[in-house]
Amino acid sequence: xxxxxxxxxxxxxxxxxxxxxxxxxxxxxxxxxxxxxxxxxxxxxxxxxxxxxxxxxxxxxxxxxxxxxxxxxxxxxxxxxxxxxxxxxxxxxxxxxxxxxxxxxxxxxxxxxxxxxxxxxxxxxxxxxxxxxxxxxxxxxxxxxxxxxxxxxxxxxxxxxxxxxxxxxxxxxxxxxxxxxxxxxxxxxxxxxxxxxxxxxxxxxxxxxxxxxxxxxxxxxxxxxxxxxxxxxxxxxxxxxxxxxxxxxxxxxxxxxxxxxxxxxxxxxxxxxxxxxxxxxxxxxxxxxxxxxxxxxxxxxxxxxxxxxxxxxxxxxxxxxxxxxxxxxxxxxxxxxxxxxxxxxxxxxxxxxxxxxxxxxxxxxxxxxxxxxxxxxxxxxxxxxxxxxxxxxxxxxxxxxxxxxxxxxxxxxxxxxxxxxxxxxxxxxxxxxxxxxxxxxxxxxxxxxxxxxxxxxxxxxxxxxxxxxxxxxxxxxxxxxxxxxxxxxxxxxxxxxxxxxxxxxxxxxxxxxxxxxxxxxxxxxxxxxxxxxxxxxxxxxxxxxxxxxxxxxxxxxxxxxxxxxxxxxxxxxxxxxxxxxxxxxxxxxxxxxxxxxxxxxxxxxxxxxxxxxxxxxxxxxxxxxxxxxxxxxxxxxxxxxxxxxxxxxxxxxxxxxxxxxxx
Amino acid sequence: xxxxxxxxxxxxxxxxxxxxxxxxxxxxxxxxxxxxxxxxxxxxxxxxxxxxxxxxxxxxxxxxxxxxxxxxxxxxxxxxxxxxxxxxxxxxxxxxxxxxxxxxxxxxxxxxxxxxxxxxxxxxxxxxxxxxxxxxxxxxxxxxxxxxxxxxxxxx
Numbered sequence: 001x002x003x004x005x006x007x008x009x010x011x012x013x014x015x016x017x018x019x020x021x022x023x024x025x026x027x028x029x030x031x032x033x034x035x036x037x038x039x040x041x042x043x044x045x046x047x048x049x050x051x052x053x054x055x056x057x058x059x060x061x062x063x064x065x066x067x068x069x070x071x072x073x074x075x076x077x078x079x080x081x082x083x084x085x086x087x088x089x090x091x092x093x094x095x096x097x098x099x100x101x102x103x104x105x106x107x108x109x110x111x112x113x114x115x116x117x118x119x120x121x122x123x124x125x126x127x128x129x130x131x132x133x134x135x136x137x138x139x140x141x142x143x144x145x146x147x148x149x150x151x152x153x154x155x156x157x158x159x160x161x162x163x164x165x166x167x168x169x170x171x172x173x174x175x176x177x178x179x180x181x182x183x184x185x186x187x188x189x190x191x192x193x194x195x196x197x198x199x200x201x202x203x204x205x206x207x208x209x210x211x212x213x214x215x216x217x218x219x220x221x222x223x224x225x226x227x228x229x230x231x232x233x234x235x236x237x238x239x240x241x242x243x244x245x246x247x248x249x250x251x252x253x254x255x256x257x258x259x260x261x262x263x264x265x266x267x268x269x270x271x272x273x274x275x276x277x278x279x280x281x282x283x284x285x286x287x288x289x290x291x292x293x294x295x296x297x298x299x300x301x302x303x304x305x306x307x308x309x310x311x312x313x314x315x316x317x318x319x320x321x322x323x324x325x326x327x328x329x330x331x332x333x334x335x336x337x338x339x340x341x342x343x344x345x346x347x348x349x350x351x352x353x354x355x356x357x358x359x360x361x362x363x364x365x366x367x368x369x370x371x372x373x374x375x376x377x378x379x380x381x382x383x384x385x386x387x388x389x390x391x392x393x394x395x396x397x398x399x400x401x402x403x404x405x406x407x408x409x410x411x412x413x414x415x416x417x418x419x420x421x422x423x424x425x426x427x428x429x430x431x432x433x434x435x436x437x438x439x440x441x442x443x444x445x446x447x448x449x450x451x452x453x454x455x456x457x458x459x460x461x462x463x464x465x466x467x468x469x470x471x472x473x474x475x476x477x478x479x480x481x482x483x484x485x486x487x488x489x490x491x492x493x494x495x496x497x498x499x500x501x502x503x504x505x506x507x508x509x510x511x512x513x514x515x516x517x518x519x520x521x522x523x524x525x526x527x528x529x530x531x532x533x534x535x536x537x538x539x540x541x542x543x544x545x546x547x548x549x550x551x552x553x554x555x556x557x558x559x560x561x562x563x564x565x566x567x568x569x570x571x572x573x574x575x576x577x578x579x580x581x582x583x584x585x586x587x588x589x590x591x592x593x594x595x596x597x598x599x600x601x602x603x604x605x606x607x608x609x610x611x612x613x614x615x616x617x618x619x620x621x622x623x624x625x626x627x628x629x630x631x632x633x634x635x636x637x638x639x640x641x642x643x644x645x646x647x648x649x650x651x652x653x654x655x656x657x658x659x660x661x662x663x
Numbered sequence: 664x665x666x667x668x669x670x671x672x673x674x675x676x677x678x679x680x681x682x683x684x685x686x687x688x689x690x691x692x693x694x695x696x697x698x699x700x701x702x703x704x705x706x707x708x709x710x711x712x713x714x715x716x717x718x719x720x721x722x723x724x725x726x727x728x729x730x731x732x733x734x735x736x737x738x739x740x741x742x743x744x745x746x747x748x749x750x751x752x753x754x755x756x757x758x759x760x761x762x763x764x765x766x767x768x769x770x771x772x773x774x775x776x777x778x779x780x781x782x783x784x785x786x787x788x789x790x791x792x793x794x795x796x797x798x799x800x801x802x803x804x805x806x807x808x809x810x811x812x813x814x815x816x817x818x819x
Contacts, residue, residue: 074687075704100702103690108781109698118698125701510735519736522773527736539680539738583706601709603740626739627710631749643706649718652674655701656723 003037003131006065007123008056010047010072012102019106021116025071028120033127039063048078053085060089067130071099071123092135094582094642099126121658128654132646136582141229141621144329145573148173148233150221150512153181154200154555155547156334157207158562159569164212166570171326172207173235174217176265178283179204181336185266185360187367187374189555190415191445197369201282208284218289222323224516225605227622228542229329229578239319241290242276246314249286253306253315254278261294268360271371276306276315281369290315330542330569333526334562335512337503337548340395340402348394348499349464354379355477356464356497359412366419376424378496385495388420389479391461392432396502404523406502407552410436413500414446417454428454429492431461431481439554457492459484464497503552516543517604525551536565541580544568583625583642589615591637598629598638671791673700674719675728675784678708680738681773682730688777696781697788700728707731709742713753716767721799726766726791728784733771743771763794 007029011017022043030041040063044052047070059065068091070082075098083093101119109115145168149160152174160170172179183189184204186196207213216235223234242253257274266279273279275295278288296303297317307315342350342358350356355378357365368374377384390413396406410432417428435456437443450456459482468474469491476493483490505524506512513520518538519527526545529537536544546561547553553561572578585606592615599607599616606622607629609615618629618638630640639645677683683704689696705711708731716727729750737743747769754764768787772780 074683074690076684076687100687100690103687104702105698107690107693108696110695111698114698118701121701125703514740517740519732519738519740521736522733601742601745603742624739626707626742627705628707628739628742628745631710631712632745640706640710643710645712648703648705648712648715651703652715652719652724653722655674655703656672656719 003066004039004064005033005037005067005069005127005130006056006059006063007033007038007041007069007071007127008047008052009041009043009101009123010052010070011043011045012072012106013045016072016102016106019109019112019115020101020119021112024116025101025119025123029123029127033124036127037067037131038127039065047072048081053081056082056085057089060086060091065091066095067133068096069099069123069126069130070096071101071119071126073102074098074100074104094136095130095133097126097130097133099123117658121655124657125651125655128657129647129651132644132650134641134644136641139580139582139584139620140577141227141580142577143229143572143575144231144327145169146171146326146328147569147573148221148231148326148328148331149334150331151181151334151336151547151549152176152179152207152215152217153334153336153547153558154183154203155336155549155558155562156181156332157203158559159332159334159546159566160207160213161203161210162563162566163569164210168212168570168573170213171233171235171328172213172215173219173221174215175220176279177218177240177277177289178279178285179207179215179217180280180282180284183555184280184282185268185367186363187370188415188419190411191441193415193418197282204282204284215285216324217285221515224331225622227604227624228572228580230621231328231331231542233326233328233331235324235326237322237324239290239321240287241292241316241319242287243314243316243319244285244287246312247287248312248314249278249288250311251278251288252309252311254288256305256309258303258305259294259296261291267371268358268364270361270364330544330572331516332544332546332562332565332569333512333516333518333549334545334547334565335506335509335549337552338506340406340502340504342394342499342501344401345394345499347463348391348461348497349466349477350499353464353466353477353497355385355495356499358499359409359416359501362416362498366416366423374423376420383495384424385420385426387427387429387494388424388496388498389429389431389477389492389494390416390498390500391464391479392430392500393460394499394501395504397433402502402504402523404552405436407436408554409500409502411442411445411554413498414449416498416500417449418452421452421454426495429479429494430454430456431479432456432458433460439556457481457483457490503548506549509549516540518543518545525549536561536568541578542572581625581642583640584620584623585618585625585627585630585638585640586620587616587618588637588639589613589617591635592616593635593637595634597634598632601628601632669792669796671699671725671788671796672723673726673728673788673791674724675700675702675730676708676711676715677702677704678710678731678738678743679704679706681732681736682708682770682780684774685730685772685776685780688774689781690777692777694777694781697785699788700784707737707739707742708746709737709739711746711749713749713756716753720762720766720797723799725794725797726768726787728768728770728787730770730772730780733773736773762797762799765790765794766797
């Protein structure tokens with residue numbers, strides 16, 4: 001059958017027509033591409049307008065067009081528009097091809113003759129290709145209404161609660177023994193100075209007791225297979241050595257455990273916990289976990305004090321890791337951040353000079369439930385500092401470490417200044433590069449801290465040292481800094497230094513991303529689908545991101561993203577099914593030689609070898625349409641819809657047609 | 664001696680997720696680059712069958728630019744590594760065929776790297792200009808690729 005092709009060249013106002021001679025392109029297409037099947041070529045001011053679309057629809061009906069080429073903007077902008085127009089006129093939407101002559105021609109070239117010539121080549125390529133396009137149907141897949149939320153910090157809790165409250169089931173998986181995340185470690189939250197635990201713990205309890213939430217702490221996702229609508233997730237429930245059915249959370253085991261261990265996680269190394277422990281008093285769930293690396297029984301084979309004293313017989317030394325399979329339709333990743341390791345900035349002395357603290361250490365120090373009961377003291381545990389220096393941008397906005405701004409550190413530094421002032425009356429210095437106090441009520445907080453008498457020095461700190469040069473520096477930490485407002489170098493002796501460390505991606509963010517099939521930016525944060533218009537979706541359908549896993553942010557923004565991601569998931573659940581682009585690979589079993597070259601290429605495990613028939617098969621539901629196997633098949637047995645060999649070869653020939661004619 | 668009137672024709676392959684979006688960004692930001700490159704969008708650089716490159720060179724292209732997401736940033740997790748392997752292998756094949764391997768270039772460009780895309784394109788055009796025309800075109804005044812009859816013949 002000979003095709004009847006319509007070519008539509010858009011002016012895009014003057015965006016295209018200003019550089020490309022659109023009339024010439026249309027005339028050329030009508031004349032030169034006639035033998036390819038072009039029966040009509042038109043140009044119009046705005047093809048994407050309703051009038052432009054009507055023009056195409058009318059032609060499809062009246063001229064019985066079988067293929068459409070629209071030479072306009074990027075397909076990422078208006079491919080959908082013209083596909084819908086074709087569908088409205090009764091033409092299969094996949095028989096429409098866009099030729100990008102705006103982003104690829106008029107906006108990037110200046111010479112009109114050359115640009116017009118390139119536009120013709122691009123149109124010619126699209127015409128050759130569209131002839132090879134096949135009519136396709138959208139792939140519809142059903143959506144499993146269950147959702148997996150990974151990470152039980154405030155973003156994950158928020159997301160889980162929103163979905164659960166809407167009446168759908170959520171599996172909330174957390175790696176640590178309790179949910180709560182970093183927020184559970186804080187004392188106060190800026191700028192309102194609410195007690196962090198007071199606002200967080202009710203949410204934790206709600207998540208822990210919600211009938212629609214299956215909470216799995218001390219658990220990690222091991223494996224994810226499937227696709228949007230039906231993911232199959234394997235979760236490793238690490239052995240707690242405590243039977244959750246029997247445990248009442250009375251805490252006697254913890255009390256009786258003779259082994260004290262430095263708590264590196266929750267207490268940031270400042271306090272102790274037992275070998276069997278719940279990380280903090282308000283932990284959800286309340287069941288303790290056994291630290292097998294420190295438990296005397298696991299090390300020496302004797303003790304079992306916890307087992308002896310447990311009134312319900314819940315201690316179970318024979319417990320092993322369990323693997324649980326769950327089926328979900330959507331996944332939200334709210335895996336949070338790691339604190340920048342301040343040791344890397346060796347000139348600030350953290351780890352070497354005892355009275356240099358990280359921000360997380362200070363959070364624990366100032367927390368009423370922390371190791372010092374909220375007394376801000378030096379490392380010796382008793383001396384109250386007379387002067388404190390807070391250094392901003394540690395590991396952030398620094399080419400040696402992370403280029404980005406960690407967003408929260410300015411406000412965090414101001415909060416610390418306020419707390420030190422309030423509780424100790426010490427002199428407080430804040431060393432900052434720029435003060436970034438955007439968002440509601442933040443700058444007012446800055447003003448408040450200024451009025452309280454905190455001193456601000458603008459400049460990047462060069463060094464923190466204990467090498468005194470003057471008598472007043474003896475026994476102090478000296479902060480050597482440039483004061484860019486005064487225009488001089490300064491040495492400021494203080495008793496305590498707090499490093500307002502930045503945030504960085506989780507150490508295993510890359511592997512986690514790979515597990516779920518999403519990518520990370522060069523900085524290592526999970527990549528969103530669109531930085532402005534789609535910040536919680538990812539390039540992988542059905543996988544959403546929220547909170548600091550996507551980039552540094554404060555608590556309100558994390559909560560907002562958690563809620564946003566849950567709204568996206570609920571939208572999917574309520575639609576009951578999702579339409580996918582029909583770009584998929586399939587094997588012609590007649591042509592397949594069973595060589596298995598393609599078998600190892602698919603990261604989605606969509607390629608299966610049928611032992612019985614000795615041929616390969618592709619699972620259409622798992623295939624994501626990358627086409628790598630299509631390119632690899634030496635027998636040409638694998639074909640890919642939407643991007644077939646025929647389409648691409650035809651496009652190559654079409655793009656080069658001009659050259660051939662010039663010979 | 665370089666032919667100053669020679670304008671190379673280059674076919675560029677982009678992936679749908681990173682490098683095509685880089686090209687889009689170059690457009691949106693009105694960055695200027697050499698007009699000698701004509702782009703073909705694939706879903707992934709892993710889709711690139713080396714025969715596409717040979718076809719382009721045999722049909723009049725003087726060079727081929729293959730672009731994709733940065734290693735580790737592939738939308739399809741790791742398929743750009745497969746493109747990298749094929750690219751390296753293809754260069755050896757080209758050398759064996761007597762074609763300068765430099766006529767094929769691999770460029771990683773993320774969706775945010777419009778400027779890189781533009782700069783690499785312009786640079787590649789100049790590299791090909793130095794190499795001169797490939798002269799692998801079909802010396803035929805008719806526009807015809809291998810006819811269907813011929814294809815069948817070869818297949819049989």
